[in-house]
Amino acid sequence: MQFTSLIISNIEVSPGYWRMRMTAPQDFASAEPGQFVMVRVTGAIDPLLRRPFGIFDVGTYLPAQSGAVAQPYLEMLYRVVGKGTALLSTLHETDLLDLLGPLGKGFDLGTPGEEKLIVGGGVGLAPLYLLAKELVKNSKVRLFAGGRTRDDILCITEFERLGVECYTATEDGSLGECGLVTEALWRRLDQLQGGASVYACGPHGMLNAVAGIAAARGIPCQVSLEGYMACGVGACLGCVAPGHSHSQETPDFRCVCTEGPVFDAGELKWRD
Amino acid sequence: MQFTSLIISNIEVSPGYWRMRMTAPQDFASAEPGQFVMVRVTGAIDPLLRRPFGIFDVGTYLPAQSGAVAQPYLEMLYRVVGKGTALLSTLHETDLLDLLGPLGKGFDLGTPGEEKLIVGGGVGLAPLYLLAKELVKNSKVRLFAGGRTRDDILCITEFERLGVECYTATEDGSLGECGLVTEALWRRLDQLQGGASVYACGPHGMLNAVAGIAAARGIPCQVSLEGYMACGVGACLGCVAPGHSHSQETPDFRCVCTEGPVFDAGELKWRD
Amino acid sequence: MKPVRIPDMTVTLAGIPLRNPVMTASGTFGYGEEFAGYVDLESIGAMVTKGLSLKPRAGNPTPRIVETPGGMLNAIGLQNVGIEAFVTKKVPYLRGIDTPVIANFFGNTIDEYAEMAMRLDEIPEVAGLEVNISCPNVKHGGIVFGTDPGSAASVVTACRAATRKPLMVKLSPNVTDVVVMAKACEDAGADALSLINTLTGMAIDLVRRRPVLANITGGFSGPAIKPIALRMVWQVAKAVKVPIVGIGGIMNAVDALEFMLAGATAIQVGTASFINPGASQKIAEDMQEWLVEHDIDDVKTLIGALET
């Protein structure tokens, strides 16, 4: 679906990280956690390509005026890294954006009742909030949030409000444990009784580690990948990631925008 | 001079015509009528080149707050014709613009006391207001303003406030005389006693006609030209106009941005 | 008020009737289906498939795309499903769509090109062929077929002999003289020429000190390349008799009509479909509107109507 969205708010939630709420069509309420949108940040040609962002949240907003119609919205949580995100961060309420979405394949919600372990690195948390919102309906959910410094640990309060138990770790020790969040994940898995599954989004190195941990414990693991995207609809073949059996001789590329961005870790090829 | 300017106001004064007031450095107060600025309408690369605009007015603005410092400003009057001007028209107070100027050679104010006949076509009026402001100090000034319809006749009230006598003509007769403004100019010249000089800015066809009339009457005439400009400083040689003696064999090109935009009509080559 | 006449938007491209001159460019519109949610596939003139080869191809490692000022580079490496899967998995969907499908294809050798042309000739749903000659000739040291007039002519001759369907040759812009290439292809039997394919470009990641693309260089497309494409279309249109399909940086109806003035009978929308998946349909609609506004009855009157 292609639509024009009116920005409701755009605020810096942590140095360099922004949260934008914008109007969405009615159908957006049924977006799957893990799906994404492609945002055209300008009507001009610079930047030219759309930018992909996870869906942080969806909901309905009732404007303060009496009699106003309830307005479905979507939220993105984004980090300013380059030209496009810098431009996004300069936008204000009532500015318009052109969006495509919801795109791609989201997370499978797994077996109700089993414990759900969510692992997010930095802005990788973005698509995990909507996921947590769904998962808490039927399961115990724990969040493992990692980042370089405390500025990279985002929106923990929001997760806690859902009833998610949160573990945080930073590489410089400025918030939570000092080190990698995967250590806390190991520890939790050691204590685990019964089934569980893992959901992760973040830097590729972190996903690689999490997939390894889940595989070692034999529990299901879904990861959300990034990829350089031009179209978002499966046409340009720019965004592909190597599938499990991929090799030079037996190539096996998966389209991140349509077959993903969420994959079972086992479907993909990982570095050892 | 290159400087960053803060927009003070940007309003549509007639359908498709906008007047923008913006802060200027102190030195701008001494800008010559007929000089221009090169405006960068975006920090991105689309549109890439600066856009040239005449200086409509300069002045000093005293903000309402008590104790605020007097702020020199400049004004532009521009018509939305393409990408750059469309973008300009979307800007708001407090937005920033990057400018070069004042550039080029302005109008020579001529002999004090002699009558001054100013001829402007459409947005060609833009650089003539500051000129009129100077000329009324020492001379009787008449303005001949032409346009296609009444929407193209701009800021007459402002000229009248200076004490300029205004004649207007539109091609469709929707304001003033029906026809070309050059006819009113002919008539005035017929009545003229004593010396006079002519100043014109507008479409090339109009300048051509005005230059012809002035030559026929043997009175001095200055015209302000347009030209496709990249640099505005005499380096790209994009903006040139053929000088009086120009021909294929004896080429004579003048730089509109540095030798102009104002030229004595006699310096230039005109169609017969 | 004058009653509005709906302008005639049809053109005929090498015998293929198109409802309007807007085609989609190979590699930027998948196999049509990907865009069904965004474009009424029966509103555009023709669809060109992603480049097909005999065997499926995996393409290059990632990153495969990178944005550049006003454009993008791609090094997809001609990943495609191969002709078998095209027939079994993509054609059935296309069968239901009343819009001509042009199959874009390539080979590593002249024989492969000819075999592809023969195979595509047998598919009734394929209205015409577009040969991508911007591929390295694996038998002859990797020199790209599309940059040498002799090699290009050999490819075209071989394909010509292998199909009776309209045969369009897609020219590379990475040449000193595109007119020489165009004439060689025309003389070898091309029914139409499409241009331009991508220019070769490169992007560097300064901090990592590496090329951005895994393949180092990539094909440059998008609005940035339009001036080069327009120039080449104009040069070629003056020099050949076969119809021309203009490609390169077309983002809107004005761009499209400019290519027609330069001599194109039809145009292809490439990168624009990434930025706006509905671009092809919108361009066709806006072209028609432009003709209405300018009181032009028939889009064909614009072809080559540039006054120089």
Place this chain on the structure above:
Amino acid sequence: MKPVRIPDMTVTLAGIPLRNPVMTASGTFGYGEEFAGYVDLESIGAMVTKGLSLKPRAGNPTPRIVETPGGMLNAIGLQNVGIEAFVTKKVPYLRGIDTPVIANFFGNTIDEYAEMAMRLDEIPEVAGLEVNISCPNVKHGGIVFGTDPGSAASVVTACRAATRKPLMVKLSPNVTDVVVMAKACEDAGADALSLINTLTGMAIDLVRRRPVLANITGGFSGPAIKPIALRMVWQVAKAVKVPIVGIGGIMNAVDALEFMLAGATAIQVGTASFINPGASQKIAEDMQEWLVEHDIDDVKTLIGALET
């Protein structure tokens, strides 16, 4: 905190010492003087003059420039004051500026090129020569010297014999294989190669049904062309031994450093000086700042340091 070391920004280009790698590109910086109000002319590495010829040249009719997406076309037609006026009117100003001046020049015949080289050789204020070979050979049917390796080599050989000053050859990108051209020029005695000159492009005014430029086609420059320029610099740098000057769409320090990674010893700022007259100085300053931030002592360590 570590004390900040000021990085060494100097490079040597064909024997000419430059305080930093930032030069201004021919035709985009006038004769220096035009930019004196915006740039400290002693803050940049070198200045290249507008292309000079034996006789003054009027250039083309207008319009001569037009903007395109992310770039511009120019058809100035090599308007210039001619070598006499250069010596009498421009050199005196340049004499007072402590920055090397490279004279860009061209001719209509090989003899004219050689004569220009000889005349420029006599001017003490000229530190080096840059030959623009993107000009039609009037004696041989107008084929552009810069698109034929044999003609290019003849021009370079003739100029080489006519001057002892460092001789830089400026390559045209409008060729199938820029490496062939580069080697031909190197073999003929070029001390350095600068690339790229403009690509040939075209713009059309749809409503008027005419080319925008009076000259129909023009030279394409600006950020849009950067990917092509970067690719060519990389290809040529791998293939030749002489130093390379990178040109094409450089807008900022990151662009400039990317060209150095690709193999350029110095770079030229062209169109950027139109958008921001202070661009060259700003780029030099920002390059230095980038080196400080990334703890790099010497800009020379980046030359050709791309890892592929």
